[in-house]
Amino acid sequence: xxxxxxxxxxxxxxxxxxxxxxxxxxxxxxxxxxxxxxxxxxxxxxxxxxxxxxxxxxxxxxxxxxxxxxxxxxxxxxxxxxxxxxxxxxxxxxxxxxxxxxxxxxxxxxxxxxxxxxxxxxxxxxxxxxxxxxxxxxxxxxxxxxxxxxxxxxxxxxxxxxxxxxxxxxxxxxxxxxxxxxxxxxxxxxxxxxxxxxxxxxxxxxxxxxxxxxxxxxxxxxxxxxxxxxxxxxxxxxxxxxxxxxxxxxxxxxxxxxxxxxxxxxxxxxxxxxxxxxxxxxxxxxxxxxxxxxxxxxxxxxxxxxxxxxxxxxxxxxxxxxxxxxxxxxxxxxxxxxxxxxxxxxxxxxxxxxxxxxxxxxxxxxxxxxxxxxxxxxxxxxxxxxxxxxxxxxxxxxxxxxxxxxxxxxxxxxxxxxxxxxxxxxxxxxxxxxxxxxxxxxxxxxxxxxxxxxxxxxxxxxxxxxxxxxxxxxxxxxxxxxxxxxxxxxxxxxxxxxxxxxxxxxxxxxxxxxxxxxxxxxxxxxxxxxxxxxxxxxxxxxxxxxxxxxxxxxxxxxxxxxxxxxxxxxxxxxxxxxxxxxxxxxxxxxxxxxxxxxxxxxxxxxxxxxxxxxxxxxxxxxxxxxxxxxxxxxxxxxxxx
Numbered sequence: 128x129x130x131x132x133x134x135x136x137x138x139x140x141x142x143x144x145x146x147x148x149x150x151x152x153x154x155x156x157x158x159x160x161x162x163x164x165x166x167x168x169x170x171x172x173x174x175x176x177x178x179x180x181x182x183x184x185x186x187x188x189x190x191x192x193x194x195x196x197x198x199x200x201x202x203x204x205x206x207x208x209x210x211x212x213x214x215x216x217x218x219x220x221x222x223x224x225x226x227x228x229x230x231x232x233x234x235x236x237x238x239x240x241x242x243x244x245x246x247x248x249x250x251x252x253x254x255x256x257x258x259x260x261x262x263x264x265x266x267x268x269x270x271x272x273x274x275x276x277x278x279x280x281x282x283x284x285x286x287x288x289x290x291x292x293x294x295x296x297x298x299x300x301x302x303x304x305x306x307x308x309x310x311x312x313x314x315x316x317x318x319x320x321x322x323x324x325x326x327x328x329x330x331x332x333x334x335x336x337x338x339x340x341x342x343x344x345x346x347x348x349x350x351x352x353x354x355x356x357x358x359x360x361x362x363x364x365x366x367x368x369x370x371x372x373x374x375x376x377x378x379x380x381x382x383x384x385x386x387x388x389x390x391x392x393x394x395x396x397x398x399x400x401x402x403x404x405x406x407x408x409x410x411x412x413x414x415x416x417x418x419x420x421x422x423x424x425x426x427x428x429x430x431x432x433x434x435x436x437x438x439x440x441x442x443x444x445x446x447x448x449x450x451x452x453x454x455x456x457x458x459x460x461x462x463x464x465x466x467x468x469x470x471x472x473x474x475x476x477x478x479x480x481x482x483x484x485x486x487x488x489x490x491x492x493x494x495x496x497x498x499x500x501x502x503x504x505x506x507x508x509x510x511x512x513x514x515x516x517x518x519x520x521x522x523x524x525x526x527x528x529x530x531x532x533x534x535x536x537x538x539x540x541x542x543x544x545x546x547x548x549x550x551x552x553x554x555x556x557x558x559x560x561x562x563x564x565x566x567x568x569x570x571x572x573x574x575x576x577x578x579x580x581x582x583x584x585x586x587x588x589x590x591x592x593x594x595x596x597x598x599x600x601x602x603x604x605x606x607x608x609x610x611x612x613x614x615x616x617x618x619x620x621x622x623x624x625x626x627x628x629x630x631x632x633x634x635x636x637x638x639x640x641x642x643x644x645x646x647x648x649x650x651x652x653x654x655x656x657x658x659x660x661x662x663x664x665x666x667x668x669x670x671x672x673x674x675x676x677x678x679x680x681x682x683x684x685x686x687x688x689x690x691x692x693x694x695x696x697x698x699x700x701x702x703x704x705x706x707x708x709x710x711x712x713x714x715x716x717x718x719x720x721x722x723x724x725x726x727x728x729x730x731x732x733x734x735x736x737x738x739x740x741x742x743x744x745x746x747x748x749x750x751x752x753x754x755x756x757x758x759x760x761x762x763x764x765x766x767x768x
Contacts, residue, residue: 167180180218186223186300189303189304191307192229194261212382214253223300233270272326303389320350348362397534398418401555406576407551429456434524467511479582489582521538545567643721658691659689660719
């Protein structure tokens with residue numbers, strides 16, 4: 128391994144059930160003001176790292192140090208100082224620590240189930256670890272994490288805290304693995320990749336920090352590849368941090384990056400809904416612009432924590448740092464709705480939340496008007512990008528301290544990852560507050576034009592309000608939503624459109640053709656008419672029926688044929704398709720004419736020959752003694768003379 132001249136140090140983190148993109152890097156805050164304004168940090172001038180972690184999120188952290196021969200004794204000391212410093216000042220005080228080293232084998236130096244009350248004592252134990260040297264068996268190190276640390280630690284609970292457990296196991300603690308190594312695995316059987324799938328079952332989130340100029344991404348990228356080995360190539364580049372040298376400054380920067388994961392910040396906002404367009408329906412015009420977030424973390428006190436917004440709503444700083452008198456507090460597991468007060472206030476139409484008085488806003492949500500005047504919101508100024516629309520928008524929220532991204536979403540024209548249409552005036556809603564907002568598949572269109580600002584989305588499918596865009600989608604450009612009715616379209620009856628069972632205005636097409644035949648009935652002297660029409664490829668939906676008009680009088684027909692009395696060739700016969708529309712009443716298609724064919728012979732001469740249903744083979748005529756013509760025929764109707 129020394130021949131390879133590799134100088135790599137990797138940090139592999141496991142973080143379960145927590146988003147590590149919004150965490151505090153207290154070491155990066157160099158003034159007491161900035162430090163105390165970060166909700167997970169506190170200033171203490173007596174400490175070597177004056178801004179230290181006070182996160183409310185305790186972790187179970189495993190530190191794995193590389194003691195192979197290629198590290199060298201001096202660099203091994205740097206590793207120990209790096210880890211012991213974070214144990215002293217970069218962790219929540221209630222966090223539990225487990226420390227092992229690896230080279231040709233692995234060694235335990237501190238266990239989860241030992242006394243965790245004195246972090247200084249644990250850090251001192253790390254400082255005193257001797258350096259033995261060896262090869263780089265990463266596979267053995269991962270085995271120690273999976274089969275020892277996280278195997279025995281839960282046994283403290285399952286075995287009822289036996290005597291060997293000085294510390295109680297808490298399954299609610301977030302887990303974190305910090306893995307340090309100097310480079311590529313050696314020998315070849317030390318390759319960690321064959322073990323990554325199992326590791327990710329215990330450790331799904333991994334971060335690698337490479338130190339020096341000789342390391343390569345390819346040797347460790349499997350550790351930061353989600354769903355490995357099903358996914359072999361799309362590793363998460365954000366989890367690979369390059370630290371170019373073993374210098375003090377390089378380690379100081381690495382410490383800042385590392386603490387972003389060791390000290391989970393209490394600020395946690397998730398983008399859950401965005402509405403930007405005007406809704407216009409039959410005189411009902413509603414224009415509200417709002418961005419909704421959900422606080423899925425701890426209580427967020429804006430006297431300490433400051434936010435930053437970019438995109439549809441932009442605010443350079445929001446909180447007491449922007450307006451010193453800001454006292455707003457975001458309660459945990461509550462919705463926060465920022466809106467533009469220059470247009471209509473957001474309304475939660477059809478929502479099941481408690482709404483007092485005449486307000487259509489949820490009582491347990493926070494609604495914040497925000498414009499260019501900081502006093503409007505009381506905590507900062509906002510601008511709204513009115514050029515954005517349902518096909519082209521973005522929104523991001525940051526923790527102002529450290530500029531950490533909390534949540535983001537972007538939609539661009541033609542992006543096929545967005546598989547639904549958000550109709551004019553409707554909002555985009557995150558389906559579940561437990562999912563991330565940057566994945567297009569986690570979003571859906573709102574059920575009604577108001578959206579649900581301050582509440583979770585209404586379930587899909589739903590029919591709270593009709594959508595003008597949908598009403599017009601089948602070329603009925605004049606269609607709109609029916610006045611006073613929330614779930615039907617008002618279609619253009621005069622243009623033969625009706626409100627379809629599919630929720631839009633459909634064109635009612637006429638039958639393709641129609642004919643009428645007058646028939647002699649076998650054994651009877653009377654004649655009947657048979658009217659029938661062709662509807663091939665019309666694909667009429669359920670509810671469509673037909674009307675047969677004879678000289679203006681209509682008969683309702685459910686099929687495609689009708690028997691009636693004999694019709695004179697002078698009659699006017701037409702057939703139309705019909706549908707009973709809930710708004711317009713009965714809508715009829717254009718009429719299809721039905722030509723009449725009479726039997727032969729006819730009582731009066733006709734201009735052209737007519738069809739006959741008689742099947743006559745022979746016919747003879749004889750004048751009798753009374754000067755009468757006697758006709759005799761065969762195979763006629765009826766067969767007589």
